[in-house]
Amino acid sequence: MKKGLVVLAAMCLLFLSGFVSAQADTIKIGLMGPMTGPWASEGQEMKQVLDLLAADLNAKGGVLGKKVEVIADDDGGDPRTAALAAQRLATQGIVAVIGTYGSSVTEATQNIYDESKIIQIANGSTAIRLTEKGLKYFFRTCPRDDEQGRVAVQTMAKLGFKNVAILHDNTTYAKGLADEAKGLLESQGTKIVFFDALTPGERDYTAILTKLKGANPDVVFFTGYYPEAGLLLRQKKEMNWNVPFIGGDATNNPDLVKIAGKDAAQGFYFLSAPLPKDLPSPEAKSFLDEFKKKYGSTPNSIYAVLAGDGFRVITAAMQATQSTDVDKLAAYLHTKLKDFAGLTGKISFDEKGDRVGEVYRVYKVDAEGNFILQP
Structure with missing residues (x-):
């Protein structure tokens, strides 16, 4: 009986060690967005963008020799739902989280991620006060109000x-x-x-x-x-x-x-910020072609593309630092990432985690419902 229990325990240890090893073979990046609720089209497109970018990156060998795994959770466009989503994501072993869209929703999650030492890169949260709190691990690819x-x-x-x-x-x-x-x-x-x-x-x-x-x-x-x-x-x-x-x-x-x-x-x-159709860079044009090939149309929302830029800067930081240590990554993003060729233009961050430079443009809706960039 005792011999059988020893064998069983050994088998369990082998299984668990294999499971941990398999888990360690991926680098996890979270995505928090409004997959349901009034802003669901934003969150769903954010997920499409990150899934596409992760698949492309993994096809090229991943990051630091490991595959990147995107773990998504739904904030419903609601601060209380977002806080629960953040708490779930914080237990998943993620290095960073991309999102979210609404400022009040992001604000409900900032301290959760900061206390968990997880880098957060918001894509649509423009409220000024989000970066006035001195949070070391908070960044955003969108501009400020x-x-x-x-x-x-x-x-x-x-x-x-x-x-x-x-x-x-x-x-x-x-x-x-x-x-x-x-x-x-x-x-x-x-x-x-x-x-x-x-x-x-x-x-x-x-x-x-x-x-x-x-x-x-x-x-x-x-x-x-x-x-x-x-x-x-x-x-x-x-x-x-x-x-x-x-x-x-x-x-x-x-x-x-x-x-x-x-x-x-x-x-x-x-x-x-410039709409996807108006993005001039070669990186943006290549991305838009890939997105259209996979999903049948180009992205409707610039905020989904800004989420993609969050994914691209954090994986670039991992490659540059050869690390997933959040303190090294945060220091790199704050001080060493300069004029990164983002999908939405050049990206650098200041000491607060804000994107540097002017981004906003003016659009007007024409008779056909198209969004036309104004001179």
């Missing part, structure tokens, strides 16, 4: 708007961008005729549109997300109110046109 605010104000001045209404949704991102734009506009003497919030997720915004109309603005700057922007545009047209709208970068999604309808969306301006 103070840059976005400057571009928004420049755009409104260029278009000759004097009386501005600002509408947000009280999320970390939207309220932060609204406050930034308000301060910049007031400093240059522009009149703010309306400043208030809607409740995201509602189906009828005619009441707040009526208030906005009563303020008689030359333009409405909406700093919330594309589902609400689409409804606002559609219901504004139903009211026969023709005031122009400008959106922040969270309105950049083709679903905006589906929700609003082409007629209502026509003439809508929004700010964004």
Whole structure:
């Protein structure tokens, strides 16, 4: 009996050691994104991008002689769901996590990853305060709202708007961008005729549109997300109110046109990093060709491509440092990664983990619902 137990224990040890060895043969990178919920198209495309990049990298030998494994979890576009997703990912042996999209969602996970010594590279979270906390392992490939605010104000001045209404949704991102734009506009003497919030997720915004109309603005700057922007545009047209709208970068999604309808969306301006179709680099063109070959079309969202840039910079850091040690990787990203040839342009990070350089562009929706880069 004792001999049998010894043999059984030995077999278990052999099995476990083989399992650990197999696990050690992969480098795990997490992906946290909204795979379900109102922003599901963003999260699903983020996963497509990372799956493609990982497969391509592994076909070339992987990183440090090991295959890269992407472990995805769904944050649902919700801070509480995201915190649970982060806690699950933090137990999976990941070196870094890419994501997520919404600033308030990212904020709910930052301390979890930092305390777990896991590098986090956000792709769509632009709120200023995310990088003002002194978190050693936090980075983002997207720009910040103070840059976005400057571009928004420049755009409104260029278009000759004097009386501005600002509408947000009280999320970390939207309220932060609204406050930034308000301060910049007031400093240059522009009149703010309306400043208030809607409740995201509602189906009828005619009441707040009526208030906005009563303020008689030359333009409405909406700093919330594309589902609400689409409804606002559609219901504004139903009211026969023709005031122009400008959106922040969270309105950049083709679903905006589906929700609003082409007629209502026509003439809508929004700010964004360059869309995938407008990316000029050879790296971007090669990536877009590969993506189209695998999935049948090019990416709809720049935020999915920015997630891809997060994956590319962390794997480049591993190769450069010949290590998966997070302190070495963080130090490399902060101080030694310079003008990396990203899919969305050159990438460097400052001491806070922010991307260096100007990224934002202005787009306008045409009669066919296409997003056209403005000169």
